[in-house]
Amino acid sequence: MSDLSGNPCILCCAITGSVPRKSDNPAVPISITEQVESSHAAVEAGASIIHAHVRNDDETPSSDPEKFARLKQELNRICPGVIVQFSTGGRSGAGRERGGMLSLRPDMASLSVGSNNFPTRVYENPPDLVAWLASEMVKYQIVPEVEGFDLSHILQAIRMHEAGALYGRLYVQFVMGVKNAMPADKAVFDFYVQTMRARAPGAAWCAAGIGPNQIVVNEWAIAAGGHTRAGLEDNVRLDRKTLAPSNAALIRRAADLCEKYGRPVASPEQARRILGLEEALAPAP
Ligand SMILES: [Zn+2]
Secondary structure (H helix, E strand, O other): OOOOOOEEEOOOEEEEOOOOOOOOOOOOOOOOHHHHHHHHHHHHHOEEEEEEEEEEEOOEOOOOOOHHHHHHHHHHHHHHOOOEEEOOOOOOOOOHHHOOOOOOOOOEEEEEEOOOOOOOOOOOOHHHHHHHHHHHHHHOOOEEEEEEEEHHHHHHHHHHHHOOOOOOOOEEEEEEOOOOOOOOOOOHHHHHHHHHHHHOOOOOOEEEEOOOHHHHHHHHHHHHOOEEOOOOOOOOOOOOOOOOOHHHHHHHHHHHHHOOOOOEOOHHHHHHHHHHHHEEEEEOO
16 A cells, blocks of 8 residues: 555545436535535535536536536636536437537546446447547547446547547546446456556546445545545435435545545645646636
């Protein structure tokens, strides 16, 4: 573990997502005001990236660029320096609407590079849509966080990066524990890490687990020298009986694991340096 101490860990907070509702956990932030308040507390708990979807007033997922614009503006104002990452995955089947907010130039955007099953549907990412989303991110100088729901997605991310199709440094997230997709399996996780080290040496990676796997995958990632994601999008509970009181509570749990493994929690400035976003640092308010 000694080789990890002093190696800062980036904590990403996935605040809302497209699935959980207030009826699942009243702490899920829906309105822009709630999202900004929840993000602010998560940043104080250690988050340096805010991964965001937006919702309509009735809690259904939205692709409205105007909502994304307000959210970005408020996050930049209330949490200066924090890395704003928009989801382009929230509305499977919506086609290019999923990238309609990229012209707002968030620091980062999530990018899925292949398809897989989700709990009740196919998560469709056809090659032409993937190529278009990646090219929009190049156009607007947005660093993608590639979502790896499967080994093939990780290999595809590496190929796309080598081909110059992804803007900036390669950053891949392993997503484990989505029902009907890749489970949270330690041997698979270890192989993902080996694959990144062997085929994309020097590239940073992170990992997220869904539901009760969140804390498990947080610990695997922190122990293995990667970065990690927590938040109500992926998991609304602290344990089987207890709802998470906030996004901040889930980030705090990950921060406690960083302490256990001797890894400092990355500040937004450190996270920007690790991800190659320094030049995009927000001006002082
Ligand atoms: Zn998301």
